[in-house]
Amino acid sequence: MDEQRVHARPLHRRVEPGDLLPGVLARLPRPRVLVEDLDRLRVALHPPRDGLRRPARGRDVGADQHVVSCCMRVRFAPSPTGALHVGGARTALYNWLHARRTGATLVLRIEDTDRERSTPENVEQILDALRWLQIDYDEGPISQVSRTERHQEVLHRLIDGGHAYRCTATGEDVKAYKAQHGSERGFRGEDEGEGAVRLRVPDAGSTVVHDVIRGDTTFDHRHLDDPVIARADGSVLYNFAVAVDDLDGQITHVIRGEDHLSNTPKQLLVLEALGAPQPVYAHLPLLHGPDGRKLSKRHGAASVQDLREAGFLPEAARNYLALLGWGSADDETILSSDQLVEQFSIERVSRNPARFDEQKLRWLNGRYLRELSTDELTARLEEYTGRTGLRDAVEISREKVQTLADFWPLAGFVFDGPSDDPQARERWLDADGRSALRDARRALEPVRPFAQDDVEAALRGVVEARSAKPRDVFQPVRVALAGTTVSPGIFETLVVLGRDESLERIDRALAAG
RNA sequence: GCCCCCAUGGUGUAGUGGUCAGCACGCCAGCUUUUCACGCUGGUAGCGGGGGUUCGACUCCCCCUGGGGGUACCA
Numbered sequence: 001m002d003e004q005r006v007h008a009r010p011l012h013r014r015v016e017p018g019d020l021l022p023g024v025l026a027r028l029p030r031p032r033v034l035v036e037d038l039d040r041l042r043v044a045l046h047p048p049r050d051g052l053r054r055p056a057r058g059r060d061v062g063a064d065q066h067v068v069s070c071c072m073r074v075r076f077a078p079s080p081t082g083a084l085h086v087g088g089a090r091t092a093l094y095n096w097l098h099a100r101r102t103g104a105t106l107v108l109r110i111e112d113t114d115r116e117r118s119t120p121e122n123v124e125q126i127l128d129a130l131r132w133l134q135i136d137y138d139e140g141p142i143s144q145v146s147r148t149e150r151h152q153e154v155l156h157r158l159i160d161g162g163h164a165y166r167c168t169a170t171g172e173d174v175k176a177y178k179a180q181h182g183s184e185r186g187f188r189g190e191d192e193g194e195g196a197v198r199l200r201v202p203d204a205g206s207t208v209v210h211d212v213i214r215g216d217t218t219f220d221h222r223h224l225d226d227p228v229i230a231r232a233d234g235s236v237l238y239n240f241a242v243a244v245d246d247l248d249g250q251i252t253h254v255i256r257g258e259d260h261l262s263n264t265p266k267q268l269l270v271l272e273a274l275g276a277p278q279p280v281y282a283h284l285p286l287l288h289g290p291d292g293r294k295l296s297k298r299h300g301a302a303s304v305q306d307l308r309e310a311g312f313l314p315e316a317a318r319n320y321l322a323l324l325g326w327g328s329a330d331d332e333t334i335l336s337s338d339q340l341v342e343q344f345s346i347e348r349v350s351r352n353p354a355r356f357d358e359q360k361l362r363w364l365n366g367r368y369l370r371e372l373s374t375d376e377l378t379a380r381l382e383e384y385t386g387r388t389g390l391r392d393a394v395e396i397s398r399e400k401v402q403t404l405a406d407f408w409p410l411a412g413f414v415f416d417g418p419s420d421d422p423q424a425r426e427r428w429l430d431a432d433g434r435s436a437l438r439d440a441r442r443a444l445e446p447v448r449p450f451a452q453d454d455v456e457a458a459l460r461g462v463v464e465a466r467s468a469k470p471r472d473v474f475q476p477v478r479v480a481l482a483g484t485t486v487s488p489g490i491f492e493t494l495v496v497l498g499r500d501e502s503l504e505r506i507d508r509a510l511a512a513g
Numbered sequence: 514g515c516c517c518c519c520a521u522g523g524u525g526u527a528g529u530g531g532u533c534a535g536c537a538c539g540c541c542a543g544c545u546u547u548u549c550a551c552g553c554u555g556g557u558a559g560c561g562g563g564g565g566u567u568c569g570a571c572u573c574c575c576c577c578u579g580g581g582g583g584u585a586c587c588a
Contacts, residue, residue, distance in 0.1 A: 079588045114587055171585065178515085186516095186584095196586045214518070223516050223584095231586040238588050262517055262583035285519075286581065294581090323525065323537090331527050333537050350519095350526075353581060357524050360538040370551080400550045410549085459547085474547035486549045 072104035072252045076137070077242070079111040080122035083303035084129040086356060087257060087287040090321045094284060095255045096135045097322065097344040107249055108140035113241050115145070129304035133314050134337070144241050147248075151236045154244050154274065155197060155229070163273035164229060168195035174225060187225035197230035199240070199269055207265040207272075211281045213349050219265040227266045239263055243270035246279055255282045255346065258353075282346050285325050285353045292355060311384060311405030316365040324354040334367060366402035374398065381407050387415065396492040411488060414496060418483030418505060425479060425512075433476035434510060439466060440477050441506045450499040456491045480509035 076092045078084060084092075099106035110126070112118035127141070158164040167189035169177075174187045189198050201224045209217045229240035236244075246254060246267075261283045271278060288294065289302075307317050319335055327350070328335060328343045335343065369377065377398055378391045384404040393411040401407050413419055429437070443458040463473045474490045481502060487493055494502045 077588090081588070111588060117587070174585095182515095184515085198586095209517095217517065219516075225584075228586050233586085235586085237586070242588085257582090258518065259582055260588085263588090283518085288581080290524085292580070320525095325525090327526050327536095329527090331536050333525095352519060352526090354526090355524060357538070360525070363538055366551085399552095402550085406550095456547095463547090470547050472547095478548065482548095484548090488549090490547055 072099075072102055073107060073250050074099050074104050074253045074255055075107040075109050075246070075249060075251050076135075077109040077111050077245075077256070078126050079114065079117075080119060080126060081114060081117040082122060083305055084126045085303055086307065086321065088126075089129060089133060089135075089304050089317075090287060090324055091255065091257055091284060092130060092135050093133065093318060093321050094282075094326070094344075094346065094349070096137075097340055098253065098255060098346050099138070100341045101344050104253065105139060106137045107142065107251070108137040109142045109245060109249070110140075110144060111238065111242065112143055112145050113236060113238055115235070118145075125305065132304060132308055133318060142245075142249075144245060147241075147245060148236075150248065151241055151244055152234065155234075155236060155240070158199070158229075158270075158273055159197065161273070162200070164197050164199050165189070165191035166195050167192050167198050167226075168232075169198075184222065186221070186223055189226055194232075196228045196232045197234075198226040199229050199266065199273070201226050201269060207268050209261065209264045209268065209281055210278070211261075211283055212347055213282050213284070214261075214351060217261065219262075224265060229270065239266040240270055243267040243274075247271060247274065247276045251279050253280045253282060253346075255284065258283045258286050282349065284349060285351055287324060288353055288355045290355055290357065309405075311403030311407075312361060312365050313368050313380070313404070316361065316368040319368070320361045320364050324356065325350045325352075334364070362402045369401060369403070370398065380404060389415075392496045393488075396488040396496055400488065410486065413482040413484070413487065414493070418479075418481060418509075421479075421484045424483065424485045425509075428475045428479045428485065429509060429512075432472070433479075436462070436466060436468065436473045437476040437480055437506060437510060440473055441503060441510070444494070444499070444506075445503060447499065450495060450502075452491050452495050455494050459491070477506070480506045 074095045076095045078088050078092070095106055098104060108130075110118075110123055112123070123141070130136075155164070159166070169187070169189045177187050178185075186201065188201075188203070202221050204221060206218050206220045209219070211217065227239055228237060230236045245251075264281060264283075268278060304317075308314075315337065318337060319340070322335065322340050322344070323333065326344065326348060328339075329348070332339075332343075372380070374391065374395050378394045381394055381404055382388055382390050385408055393414045394407070397407055397411040400410055427433075439462045440459060443462045444455065447454050447458050459473060459477070460470075462468075463470050466473065475485060478487050478490050478493070479485060481487070481490075481493055481497060488496075497505070
């Protein structure tokens with residue numbers, strides 16, 4: 001890409017209502033925008049009215065205000081140093097929602113400049129996670145490492161221009177420097193012509209991060225150390241690569257986790273040294289685990305794959321993730337992807353860190369599960385369990401499960417035989433229970449066809465004949481069939497098992513002594 | 514240590530100076546009921562503390578406290 005062209009005019013220009021470039025807009029292919037067109041149309045929307053300031057809370061920025069949004073470009077830039085965590089997934093989702101909401105182009109970039117920790121397996125895991133969540137992207141994935149040549153070129157430009165210098169100072173040296181100069185002054189190294197490359201931070205002044213979620217944040221230069229932007233071997237570091245790649249990628253809106261906020265001035269300083277324009281930032285609040293600490297494997301689902309394995313539906317996960325840090329203007333809870341796209345606005349994102357609450361996800365997942373047709377739910381359960389022929393069991397279990405993982409413990413006995421719950425047997429297959437069970441068997445034996453209404457009539461007849469409570473008959477039957485006290489409805493279960501199998505299980509329970 | 518961000522019930526949030534502080538999850542109770550769930554009804558619980566500004570602060574400002582992030586030749 002021709003850099004001079006990129007820098008010829010600012011990436012961002014205030015766009016007023018009516019500033020529509022109608023002719024050009026109409027010709028634009030969507031959603032993809034050719035780079036050539038972009039160069040002519042390099043205008044992006046800033047939040048309306050007071051420029052970069054966060055609009056007053058509670059006010060949505062309507063679609064009509066994103067008039068030139070086809071030129072907006074956002075990116076999701078995960079680091080492949082591990083699986084995609086739910087926090088990363090939420091960041092990906094917000095980028096995706098913003099892109100789909102506004103028509104912006106979403107770029108997937110893999111931040112793999114840490115060669116030690118980045119692996120192809122992790123990249124694949126991230127792609128897999130995004131696929132599962134149905135988060136697609138318009139460009140990429142782009143490997144940051146593949147841009148090494150370009151990084152070198154820019155790096156040398158910075159050095160040649162005096163914006164960066166080589167210095168052998170180590171982390172220890174920096175600490176020593178600070179001990180000497182006090183905390184009031186950031187580290188400033190000497191240009192030694194060798195060693196790691198550091199960016200020269202001006203002593204005076206400050207850098208302001210404009211953020212649509214947080215407003216302006218000012219960082220005084222005197223507190224900043226000259227950051228290392230490339231290792232002694234020349235390989236570049238994150239804060240440099242990200243600035244160059246966002247610039248070259250013509251990223252207009254950087255939506256990422258708040259953990260990057262403190263690093264943003266470094267990236268801004270790189271851009272400034274290059275004479276490049278700034279993107280708009282949106283730093284999302286971080287996600288915490290149930291204990292308020294960082295999310296980790298310890299409290300259940302931490303990665304997207306964990307979510308899948310725990311039996312959550314991707315659409316429920318998306319809905320839940322969207323709600324962690326954002327709420328629709330009318331405070332709705334259950335929102336389809338279409339509704340999310342329709343209602344999402346980055347300006348309404350909360351500033352508070354949120355805790356990942358698996359209980360609420362389970363509830364939400366249950367809601368989505370019950371919305372599925374039995375055929376669809378069966379298909380998902382068969383994929384999840386790796387078993388087939390589940391439909392009848394799904395039909396009678398569907399009201400009782402919140403996750404795909406709940407199904408087998410509830411209904412697996414249909415296929416694998418009764419489970420063994422000694423307490424259940426002891427409680428319900430005592431002398432009385434066995435007596436009731438014998439009556440039930442006798443009543444069920446002649447039922448033909450073995451249909452639910454007839455089965456129910458037969459069993460209720462037993463209840464009546466024995467002057468018993470319903471459960472005194474039903475529970476022994478349940479334990480005989482399922483081995484436990486918890487199962488789908490007893491009549492449905494009998495029908496699904498069929499007469500022969502049901503009688504056989506009852507006989508076996510009676511024989512078990 | 515220094516820099517930065519954040520602060521409404523247990524949790525996620527609504528709320529832009531005057532509200533009985535709303536919704537959802539959870540929890541508790543009742544109803545329904547063959548177990549467990551689902552569902553329905555009701556209930557419990559909140560503006561972290563202190564100063565200001567104002568006729569009036571959850572809302573604006575400051576301090577404190579608490580939580581989080583950054584401070585890497587990690588991202």
